[in-house]
């Protein structure tokens with residue numbers, strides 16, 4: 001194995017995966033280009049799965065071998081360490097989608113924007129907010145993603161879940177622990193090593209069924225246009241980011257308002273900057289590192305705590321090898 005701390009033979013493993021499952025793998029794959037923040041070092045082993053069959057097969061295979069594995073959607077809510085990710089990264093591109101009456105059924109890798117567009121075409125309302133979420137259905141269920149007064153919980157009927165024991169079960173939305181940016185999947189991250197480096201089995205979304213409401217196509221399109229306009233006006237669209245860095249506090253001003261009021265827009269560490277357009281976004285000017293992003297996030301958090309006594313919680317997930325953080329050589 002090539003990566004530090006890796007305990008398996010990536011060449012043999014890659015060959016085995018190709019032979020058994022027909023899924024290609026690559027070694028030391030730089031992950032930055034698979035994330036919207038455009039940061040992140042290499043995955044020891046990397047594979048893209050193109051359908052639910054490959055997804056199940058590869059996850060079960062990794063579990064049976066005790067190989068740490070992380071499932072990645074569009075990488076729009078993660079800040080992957082510059083040191084990369086030890087083990088196997090599975091990029092989900094299972095993109096099957098169908099409409100059945102008032103239901104839209106999508107595999108985990110379907111982009112939320114596509115789900116929104118297909119629902120609109122079918123004259124079904126409720127998924128318009130998907131245009132604001134540059135992630136996958138799987139990642140959106142994981143986060144209970146939401147925007148513009150809607151969220152996954154408001155439209156999800158059920159999800160097909162790959163359980164820790166490898167069985168698959170259709171679970172009703174009510175069983176998924178959906179709350180503000182919360183779900184049962186966050187409670188047990190997939191394949192993430194625990195403190196002792198042992199991979200947790202976790203649970204994973206294979207597909208989701210949304211129950212929508214028939215509505216005139218024109219009405220749905222108007223709502224979508226509004227959402228697009230709002231995003232262009234209020235978010236640094238087109239710049240590398242991972243969306244909102246912090247969750248909003250339970251009461252009082254939003255995280256963005258607190259950061260704005262503290263005069264932190266424009267604050268910079270290396271190539272990471274607090275967006276001038278939306279204070280709860282950190283953007284990467286293309287030269288930033290994951291360490292820059294994290295240092296800046298922590299600096300913002302410390303300043304808000306100093307001023308208001310409020311400790312903001314990160315909404316973005318710091319994924320991969322952050323062991324020993326803060327790294328002495330990187331200290332800002």
Ligand SMILES: Cc1cc2nc3c(=O)[nH]c(=O)nc-3n(C[C@H](O)[C@H](O)[C@H](O)COP(=O)(O)OP(=O)(O)OC[C@H]3O[C@@H](n4cnc5c(N)ncnc54)[C@H](O)[C@@H]3O)c2cc1C
Nearest residue numbers: 073074075076077108135136138139140145146147205243
């Ligand atoms: C410009 C921008 C705007 C954004 N605006 C919003 C917004 O308005 N509202 C909002 O809620 N979010 C927003 N986000 C954040 C992000 O898009 C969502 O959290 C999204 O749901 C993440 O999906 P993903 O596929 O990119 O997940 P990833 O970032 O790839 O993964 C995030 C986590 O989900 C897990 N995961 C991925 N797929 C699965 C699966 N199939 N089963 C179980 N776990 C899985 C991963 O292991 C990882 O832990 C924004 C992001 C950006 C960049």
